[in-house]
Amino acid sequence: MECLAASGSEAVVGLLTIFVLAMFVGFEVITKVPPTLHTPLMSGSNAISGITIIGALISAGTRYSALTTILAFVAVAFAMINVVGGFVVTHRMLGMFRRRD
Amino acid sequence: MHASLINFAYLVASVLFIFGLRRLSHPRTAVGGNLVGSLGMLLAILVTLLDRQIASYGIILAGLIVGSLVGVVLAVRVPMTGMPQMVALLNGFGGGASVLVAGAAMLESLGMSAPEAVSAQFFVATAASGIIGAVTFWGSLVAFAKLQEIMRGNPIVFRGQQVVNVALLLLALVLSVRLTLAPTQAPQYYLLIVVVASVLGVLVTIPIGGADMPVAIALLNSYSGLAAVATGFVLSNNILIIAGSLVGASGIILTQIMCKAMNRSLLNVLSGAVGGSAATGPSADQVYAGKIKAASAEEVAMLFDSARRVVIVPGYGLAVSQAQHAVRDLTTLLEARGIEVEFAIHPVAGRMPGHMNVLLAEADIPYEKLKEMDEINPSFAQTDVAVVIGANDVVNPAARTDPNSPIAGMPILDVDKARTVVVIKRSLSPGFAGIPNPLFAADHTLMYFADGKKAILDLIAALKAA
Numbered sequence A: 001m002e003c004l005a006a007s008g009s010e011a012v013v014g015l016l017t018i019f020v021l022a023m024f025v026g027f028e029v030i031t032k033v034p035p036t037l038h039t040p041l042m043s044g045s046n047a048i049s050g051i052t053i054i055g056a057l058i059s060a061g062t063r064y065s066a067l068t069t070i071l072a073f074v075a076v077a078f079a080m081i082n083v084v085g086g087f088v089v090t091h092r093m094l095g096m097f098r099r100r101d
Numbered sequence B: 001m002h003a004s005l006i007n008f009a010y011l012v013a014s015v016l017f018i019f020g021l022r023r024l025s026h027p028r029t030a031v032g033g034n035l036v037g038s039l040g041m042l043l044a045i046l047v048t049l050l051d052r053q054i055a056s057y058g059i060i061l062a063g064l065i066v067g068s069l070v071g072v073v074l075a076v077r078v079p080m081t082g083m084p085q086m087v088a089l090l091n092g093f094g095g096g097a098s099v100l101v102a103g104a105a106m107l108e109s110l111g112m113s114a115p116e117a118v119s120a121q122f123f124v125a126t127a128a129s130g131i132i133g134a135v136t137f138w139g140s141l142v143a144f145a146k147l148q149e150i151m152r153g154n155p156i157v158f159r160g161q162q163v164v165n166v167a168l169l170l171l172a173l174v175l176s177v178r179l180t181l182a183p184t185q186a187p188q189y190y191l192l193i194v195v196v197a198s199v200l201g202v203l204v205t206i207p208i209g210g211a212d213m214p215v216a217i218a219l220l221n222s223y224s225g226l227a228a229v230a231t232g233f234v235l236s237n238n239i240l241i242i243a244g245s246l247v248g249a250s251g252i253i254l255t256q257i258m259c260k261a262m263n264r265s266l267l268n269v270l271s272g273a274v275g276g277s278a279a280t281g282p283s284a285d286q287v288y289a290g291k292i293k294a295a296s297a298e299e300v301a302m303l304f305d306s307a308r309r310v311v312i313v314p315g316y317g318l319a320v321s322q323a324q325h326a327v328r329d330l331t332t333l334l335e336a337r338g339i340e341v342e343f344a345i346h347p348v349a350g351r352m353p354g355h356m357n358v359l360l361a362e363a364d365i366p367y368e369k370l371k372e373m374d375e376i377n378p379s380f381a382q383t384d385v386a387v388v389i390g391a392n393d394v395v396n397p398a399a400r401t402d403p404n405s406p407i408a409g410m411p412i413l414d415v416d417k418a419r420t421v422v423v424i425k426r427s428l429s430p431g432f433a434g435i436p437n438p439l440f441a442a443d444h445t446l447m448y449f450a451d452g453k454k455a456i457l458d459l460i461a462a463l464k465a466a
Helices: A009-031 A035-062 A066-098 B003-025 B027-049 B058-077 B080-112 B120-147 B161-181 B183-205 B210-235 B238-261 B266-270 B284-288 B297-303 B316-320 B324-336 B355-362 B373-382 B452-465
Strands: B309-314 B340-345 B370-372 B385-389 B420-425 B445-449
Touching: A009 B003, A009 B210, A009 B238, A035 A066, A035 B003, A035 B027, A035 B058, A035 B080, A035 B210, A035 B238, A035 B355, A066 B027, A066 B058, A066 B080, A066 B355, B003 B027, B003 B238, B058 B080, B080 B120, B080 B183, B080 B210, B080 B355, B120 B161, B120 B183, B120 B210, B161 B183, B210 B238, B210 B266, B238 B266, B297 B420, B297 B445, B297 B452, B309 B324, B309 B355, B309 B373, B316 B324, B316 B355, B316 B452, B324 B340, B324 B355, B324 B452, B340 B355, B340 B373, B355 B370, B370 B373, B385 B452, B420 B452
Parallel strands: B309 B340, B309 B385, B340 B370, B385 B420, B420 B445
Antiparallel strands: none
């Protein structure tokens, strides 16, 4: 994964483009979620924000220095709590909504 | 694995996230949606493990195992009433991970290339990750502590709080500029930025209390997404930006809904302005004196003899007393007598968006019976009995009638328009807004003083005995 460290302002504009378009997609999709599912929406979207795990995995695997390895280990653990905890608790909640169907 | 293949897999994972969230638009498809989302995450993680930069898997494996175990235990053990603090905690971990990942990435690029060769954009993104991530982490921990009642839930306000917060934010921004301009000292500046942002995270959350918590949690939810976006800019990684944006957008939408449901601006909520201004308006004695009619379970049970339509209005008190299963039994009993029963859910009832819906779903109450405020309000006039359980400010007619009330203009459930109102509450103590509720003193209101769960159980017994 190459870092912004080595890229110029064109790359930044590319990333900004993705950011802005993704925000629009997010608004479109989330607006359609009914209020009754707002709690599972929060916990589920929360799990998705654990995507930071990807950066943590690379740092943890690169083992550049002792400090970065420790930081990355904690980051992997934190992000994984976020991911696993989020998806599992959302699954539990949504199961309750479906039971009567 | 080739970098373009990895990026293609990330694109697939991003699409899975979007499809997953789309399926949350209906309770029937939502379970599948969550699975689609988790599949996307699994794909993203597996593909990342094939990255050529990864030299060893020991630390990775250790982190994955520790995180998964903690995550599963938390998710399986948390009771439905504890969902607000659970979400707060998860938000915090996401923000914390962003701080650490951005920090590690910065140390690596500084070590691998000369500081001057690292672009300014990289440092700006790193500083943003540090600020947003640290505010999210500490803000979420404070929210968790308040909801878990480790800390007092009341707003903690001191003179000049806003000034201090703005000063801290400016300081963090100045440090970010310094970091960008002096790359050789970037790690030291990053540490300072994280410390300042941590203090800021604590200070912006302590004035938010009780009934304002839904706003705080929704906002922190959006921050945790934006922290991932910032880290995506640090790593030049599209999937972090896309997934983070989806979460950021979700949190922003929920924050807007919550603020609108309280008729307050976000700034007003963040400054913890409500609760302290109770001095204005009529006192509790003026509103209640001689007008309160207390009723017993038997008296309340008699109301249902001639009722055809009953609306139950749950509030945070329902969660506190764990009354959701008793309420389900009451609903079943009333329906067996041919009474139509529906639930009126105010958007800010409880301590997070959708809190009441989850509790009632846990008790097997079909979601079709849970009606939103705008949908159910016109029907209160045709409702024989409205039963309010542990709700206060969201049914206070002063919001409609008294322009000087602290909650003036807040959309409320028009419970007072029902033929008879039963309010189940432990005492006449005020709600979060700190003001008396004229509904309790209305001619057609009966106060049924008891703990929510015990009240419903006694009511069921009285109904069966009659």
